[in-house]
Amino acid sequence: METKMERDANFAQKKAERATVRSHFRDKYRLPKNEIDDTQIQQAGDDVELPTELAKMIAEDNQEEEQKQSVIGQLTNIQNVDLDQLKDKAQATLEDLKQSAEKCSVM
Known part of the structure; x- marks a missing residue:
């Protein structure tokens, strides 16, 4: 049997x-x-611990927010964006720049 004090302490913790x-x-x-x-x-002091399920939910929520705030996350939010096509185009542009730099007679 729980005493009234124990029940009150558990309730305050929750x-x-x-x-x-x-x-x-x-x-x-x-x-x-x-x-x-x-x-x-403050009344619970430093004894406040989040239940593991809640802590996990908060961590997942924070991860989702960080992803959404990243550049790639922003791009995936835009409809009809083909990330593979963007990557290929960026790679091709870099290759073109390298070839142009190799052909440059000043360097």
Whole structure:
């Protein structure tokens, strides 16, 4: 049997975990802070650990955001873009530049 104190401690821990997740997303999306969440996290002290499932979801979300912000990620968001064709064209342009540089009589 759990005592009332143990139940209260577990409940406070769960509330702090949820507040931590909410705080993470507020920071990420630059939303205003919530004093209630901050208070719940402080009351739990440094014992707040995210459940592994939530931590994994946050990590995956961050990875997706980083990919979307990369140049290739931006290009894949544009419809009808053939990345292989772009790579081939870039490679051909480099080869043309090399050949032009070899033919240059000044060098």
